[in-house]
Amino acid sequence: xxxxxxxxxxxxxxxxxxxxxxxxxxxxxxxxxxxxxxxxxxxxxxxxxxxxxxxxxxxxxxxxxxxxxxxxxxxxxxxxxxxxxxxxxxxxxxxxxxxxxxxxxxxxxxxxxxxxxxxxxxxxxxxxxxxxxxxxxxxxxxxxxxxxxxxxxxxxxxxxxxxxxxxxxxxxxxxxxxxxxxxx
Ligand code: HEM
Numbered sequence: 001x002x003x004x005x006x007x008x009x010x011x012x013x014x015x016x017x018x019x020x021x022x023x024x025x026x027x028x029x030x031x032x033x034x035x036x037x038x039x040x041x042x043x044x045x046x047x048x049x050x051x052x053x054x055x056x057x058x059x060x061x062x063x064x065x066x067x068x069x070x071x072x073x074x075x076x077x078x079x080x081x082x083x084x085x086x087x088x089x090x091x092x093x094x095x096x097x098x099x100x101x102x103x104x105x106x107x108x109x110x111x112x113x114x115x116x117x118x119x120x121x122x123x124x125x126x127x128x129x130x131x132x133x134x135x136x137x138x139x140x141x142x143x144x145x146x147x148x149x150x151x152x153x154x155x156x157x158x159x160x161x162x163x164x165x166x167x168x169x170x171x172x173x174x175x176x177x178x179x180x181x182x183x184x
Contacts (some may be wrong), residue, residue, distance in 0.1 A: 003069045007173035012069065015062045016174060022055050023097070023148070030145065050118045054105055059097065072173070086158060099144035107137035132157040 002009045008016070026048060034046035078086065105123075108115050112129035116122050127133070162170035 003072050005072060007072050007169075008177065009069075011179050013174060013177065015058065015065060017060050019055075019062060020163055022051060022058060023152075026052055026055065026100075027125065027145065027148065030052060037114075046116065049104070049108065049115060052101070052118045053121075055097075057099060059101070068082055085154070089154045089158060092147065093155060096144050097153055098149035099140060100148065103137045103140040107134060109142055110134040110137060 001011050003012050029044055029048040029051070033041050033048055037046055067105055105184050106127070107126045108134040109125035110130040112125055112127075113126040114122050159171055
């Protein structure tokens, strides 16, 4: 279950893929809602918002587990620019995610709407209608979506580089608890 020096345990792997799938689903749902006709837009946005609120739990789980567990060591030495990129891409991904999770609820609340989670939990607006704040948050949500998209592409390129050029276990150790894997 726990991470070791050489790789990730079951909890880290589960949280990573849960976060990845949820983020991709949110991205696609948000985009589809933007392009949809009014009647469909409401349903898609309702789903987008309900799933997005669940994302907070996944995020808290990930941060808590990382703080408790530390981090497996990096598999290979790389040039300085690549090391910097490998350090910064996950930070930019998290910053993009934080921007989405902050701007989303404020965008809804500043329109005067409450946030409804799967028809079960209702979070009324503590703000009331604030049109300018709504527009700023809407713009930030769009910028955050672009930051997430480009950092996701960089993340994928990094995975491909490890897989094709370095041929190391970077991807493998995020697919299965990796006590048994060696470095190469
Ligand atoms: C990881 C978290 C999230 C991701 C990846 C995400 C992604 C997106 C995307 C891609 C769009 C379409 C933006 C565009 O290009 O026009 C969008 C729109 C929207 N999102 Fe999110 N979102 C997230 C979190 C949230 C949260 C937490 C809320 C609210 C609780 C929310 C509420 C909305 C709303 C209301 C819109 C429609 C905005 C408009 O009318 O222009 N989102 N989201």
